[in-house]
Amino acid sequence: MELIQQPDLSVNIAGLELANPVLLASGTCGYGAEVADLVGLSLYDSVPGGIVVKGISLKPRLGNPPPRLAETPCGLLNSIGLENVGVEVFLEQKLPWLRSVNTAVIVNILGNSVEEYAELASLLNVAGVDALEVNISCPNVREGGVAFGADPEMAARVTKAVRNASIKPVIIKLSPNVTDIAVIARACEEAGADALSLINTLLGMAVDIKKRRPVLANVFGGLSGPAVKPVALRMVWQASRAVNIPIIGIGGISSWQDAIEFFMAGAVAVEVGTAVMVRPSVVQEIVSGIGQFMEETGAFDVCSMRL
Amino acid sequence: MSRHELECGVIDNRAVTRDIFLLRLDAHELTLQARPGQFCMLEVGEYAYPLLKRPFSIHDVPDENEIEFIYRVAGKGTAMLSRKRAGDSIRVLGPLGNGFGWNQSRHPVLVGGGLGIAPMLFLARIISEKGLIKPVVILGARSSAELVSLEAFKAIDCRLCLATEDGSLGQKGFVTTLLQEIVGDSEADMVFSCGPMPMLKAVYEIAVKASVSCEVSLEAQMACGIGACLGCAVKSADRSSGQTGYLHVCKEGPVFDGADVSWN
Numbered sequence: 001m002e003l004i005q006q007p008d009l010s011v012n013i014a015g016l017e018l019a020n021p022v023l024l025a026s027g028t029c030g031y032g033a034e035v036a037d038l039v040g041l042s043l044y045d046s047v048p049g050g051i052v053v054k055g056i057s058l059k060p061r062l063g064n065p066p067p068r069l070a071e072t073p074c075g076l077l078n079s080i081g082l083e084n085v086g087v088e089v090f091l092e093q094k095l096p097w098l099r100s101v102n103t104a105v106i107v108n109i110l111g112n113s114v115e116e117y118a119e120l121a122s123l124l125n126v127a128g129v130d131a132l133e134v135n136i137s138c139p140n141v142r143e144g145g146v147a148f149g150a151d152p153e154m155a156a157r158v159t160k161a162v163r164n165a166s167i168k169p170v171i172i173k174l175s176p177n178v179t180d181i182a183v184i185a186r187a188c189e190e191a192g193a194d195a196l197s198l199i200n201t202l203l204g205m206a207v208d209i210k211k212r213r214p215v216l217a218n219v220f221g222g223l224s225g226p227a228v229k230p231v232a233l234r235m236v237w238q239a240s241r242a243v244n245i246p247i248i249g250i251g252g253i254s255s256w257q258d259a260i261e262f263f264m265a266g267a268v269a270v271e272v273g274t275a276v277m278v279r280p281s282v283v284q285e286i287v288s289g290i291g292q293f294m295e296e297t298g299a300f301d302v303c304s305m306r307l
Numbered sequence: 308m309s310r311h312e313l314e315c316g317v318i319d320n321r322a323v324t325r326d327i328f329l330l331r332l333d334a335h336e337l338t339l340q341a342r343p344g345q346f347c348m349l350e351v352g353e354y355a356y357p358l359l360k361r362p363f364s365i366h367d368v369p370d371e372n373e374i375e376f377i378y379r380v381a382g383k384g385t386a387m388l389s390r391k392r393a394g395d396s397i398r399v400l401g402p403l404g405n406g407f408g409w410n411q412s413r414h415p416v417l418v419g420g421g422l423g424i425a426p427m428l429f430l431a432r433i434i435s436e437k438g439l440i441k442p443v444v445i446l447g448a449r450s451s452a453e454l455v456s457l458e459a460f461k462a463i464d465c466r467l468c469l470a471t472e473d474g475s476l477g478q479k480g481f482v483t484t485l486l487q488e489i490v491g492d493s494e495a496d497m498v499f500s501c502g503p504m505p506m507l508k509a510v511y512e513i514a515v516k517a518s519v520s521c522e523v524s525l526e527a528q529m530a531c532g533i534g535a536c537l538g539c540a541v542k543s544a545d546r547s548s549g550q551t552g553y554l555h556v557c558k559e560g561p562v563f564d565g566a567d568v569s570w571n
Contacts, residue, residue, distance in 0.1 A: 027536065028531070028535060028536055029535050030534060030535040030536075030537075034533055034534045034535045034558070035531075035533060035535050037310070038310070038312055038400075038533065054537075062552055062553060063537060063540060063553060065540075065542070066527070066539075066540045066541060066542070066553070067528060068528075068537070068538045068539075068540055069528045069529070069530055069536075069538040069539070070528075071357060071358060071359050071528075073356055074355040074356050074358055075358060076358060076359065076530060078530070078536070078538055080536065080537050080538060080540075083537050083540070083553070225355070225358050226355045226358070254355065274358070274530075277359075277530050277531035277535060277536055278350075278358060278359060278360060278530075279312070279350070279360075279398065280312055280400070281312050
């Protein structure tokens with residue numbers, strides 16, 4: 001009898017155990033409950049390997065004035081401005097539900113200062129939080145966000161502060177709006193990051209020619225969707241060759257084929273965002289498609305697909 | 308949960324004016340759940356362009372198998388939607404949003420302007436058939452041609468009042484003139500309205516003056532339709548703290564108490 005090796009979809013990222021390498025990207029799935037029935041988050045077998053919840057700050061944030069969205073060819077500009085309930089409400093009202101769901105919970109955090117990042121990290125040293133994703137790359141807020149992600153020294157300081165304050169695996173989410181992604185990636189690795197996730201959105205804008213003004217009230221927004229996928233792939237390739245820590249690929253992934261491209265480029269897991277908003281059932285399609293591809297090509301695990 | 312993501316067959320999709328279309332879908336799974344004032348997200352493109360589904364309020368659920376939408380061809384997405392034919396299928400996410408609180412009213416007045424007529428047919432039907440109440444239905448449009456689904460409204464037991472800007476049917480002018488008269492000399496206890504923002508503001512102000520509560524259905528650009536992305540924010544009325552926050556049209560709405568909306 002021939003022994004058929006089943007492909008192993010599970011991934012371990014610095015102690016963060018994922019049943020499969022497909023995560024819901026921060027900002028596109030709320031705090032989980034909003035999308036649960038449509039993407040298959042449940043008590044038993046959840047479809048996604050994990051969920052990265054909406055970016056959390058120390059205090060609640062109202063977000064940016066509307067309009068906050070502009071659709072562009074194969075893409076979406078957003079300037080939500082990190083509207084969120086704040087860490088206190090998150091811990092009291094959102095985390096209990098997340099704890100009940102059988103999937104990895106990764107909390108995206110965002111601060112206005114290095115100290116705020118560290119404080120958030122220590123407040124989140126609680127059961128039910130499986131890892132932190134540190135947002136140093138949001139293009140839509142004045143302080144914090146990308147201000148930390150564009151400067152290797154600042155990126156390293158935030159990384160070090162969170163690493164010291166947290167008992168969880170620390171993933172640093174990088175911005176594509178930088179001159180050299182490899183430099184930032186190395187700075188985060190040296191400062192103690194357990195993993196990197198990239199890319200956050202690309203800074204962009206749209207103009208309403210009838211109203212003669214920018215579409216977004218905030219003028220600029222972050223571009224996501226299939227339009228950014230080639231840029232994201234290139235940066236995952238560069239970052240994965242610059243560091244020895246695991247890379248989570250993000251950017252326009254809308255099919256299992258897209259996910260495989262990211263694994264081949266050097267990612268060990270992917271986050272799916274805009275595509276889930278467009279078609280929630282795509283998560284199941286991507287997870288199944290990856291498994292089938294691995295089986296057909298004899299890939300033993302996700303990492304073995306790297307070129 | 309009562310919402311679904313599924314492929315629905317197109318029964319019919321035809322122009323009722325030069326640029327307004329009536330879309331009928333075979334959607335048994337949705338009809339039993341749908342409430343007046345709710346909406347569905349419809350996929351209009353093939354792959355990625357246009358990227359986002361479009362939100363359309365439910366126009367009618369004439370029977371347990373069929374759900375109807377009306378839309379104006381205004382851009383690339385709606386142009387693609389208008390080319391769907393009987394036998395094609397459309398991916399639908401719905402029903403979404405909260406819907407009108409019609410069962411709190413004994414003497415409801417419905418006000419639909421322009422494509423804001425859309426949710427009023429389903430609302431009038433449910434109030435009449437389920438609530439056993441004869442609602443007042445005020446509809447307005449630019450011309451008689453744009454008073455869509457008039458025959459369907461006439462088939463419902465309601466008091467129908469019409470206004471057109473060009474005077475081609477009903478009273479010449481706006482729905483607000485008719486509303487003013489009706490709330491003045493009737494037992495009206497609630498107004499339910501959908502239409503352009505300036506109209507909704509005027510409707511709300513008339514209702515406030517008459518001490519009648521008013522629910523409005525708002526529109527916003529949406530990405531997810533389910534409260535995940537927070538893209539469809541509109542300003543809320545000033546709170547006691549003096550700080551203005553945001554309402555999210557897809558999840559907390561699309562129907563809001565007029566008092567909760569910032570009208571400036």
